[in-house]
Amino acid sequence: MHIPDGIVPPAIAIGGYAITGGMIWYSLRKINQFYNPSEEIPRASLLTAAFFVASLIHIPLPPASIHLVLNGLVGVVLGYFAFPAILIGLFFQAVMFQHGGLSTLGVNAAMMGIPAVLSYHLFQFHQWFPTPQRRPLIIFAFLAGAMALALSALIFTALVITTIPAEMNPQLERQGIYLGLVGYSIQAVIEGVFTMLLVSFLQRVKPELLDIKK
């Protein structure tokens, strides 16, 4: 899922930084409207840690293996804190483990961060239903987790498929990308289930983390 250095042309990398800059400005503006924004930082830090290590955990999915992204979960729990959290997590992933790259940090942040913020809004639809009902909460948690990953995968696919270098065999590369898309669709279900389980757990033990009235 992470786009490494040298895969996309410089124009796309610069565009990614521009979008990320805009999203950071918008997210900080929203965060600033909180009564006490620093109160949310411990939660954001812990979720950033989870996002940071998630890429190191490989789940075997024959014939390949996948690693969790968890951008949907970060979005559901953190809301507008999700975008800065993902940017920081991606920065450390790129610097420490070469997952992604510094030139593509903006592209990767936009690719994973915007779906995370959208998943937060999708998850909020559960409030349309009466609060005692647990089923809408779980269903929207699954949808938010799965949608964030699926949307990120679609953005990734669109970016890499439209920027295949001329010296490469485009047919062979496209074949690999489409095959990867099948893997991402399965991963979307896994991330949806993971988000659903965690939201269900948080709702029972600490519902204030989800801004839910018990």
Place this chain on the structure above:
Amino acid sequence: MRCLWFLPVAIVFLPAVPVFAHSTVIEHRQTNAIEIRAMYDNGEPMTEAQVTVYAPDNPSDPWLKGITTEDGRFAFVPNPDMEGEWDVKVRKAGHGDFISVPVEGSQQAAQSGKNWQGGGYTTLQKILMAALGVWGFIGTALFFARNRFHQT
């Protein structure tokens, strides 16, 4: 009998004549080849990934193109007259990396030996780095939560 003298002459010259049937000939010569091994960070080989090699004198036009084997390997023999950094780019399904391989004559290549150079971290190193990173995030969380602890 008159034509028997021709037989030893023909036998002597026979190996020099190209043979088109039955036997095969495999020639070999020793060269200083560069072999790369491409794999994902979990150690899984990048099979059938596209490889593009760029010579030091022309980093924009590919010098050689190819595909990795099932175990993610690809070998090529660089032109020994072109000393410098040979860039090798490997890509598959939007994932990939590039590496610069220095070519500085036969003596340098012999010293490199069979050891793989480059590559990533070991599992233990990764665990340690991840633990340090996570501790940094936890430390940040504890720092900003200190007022909450004092209040309770």
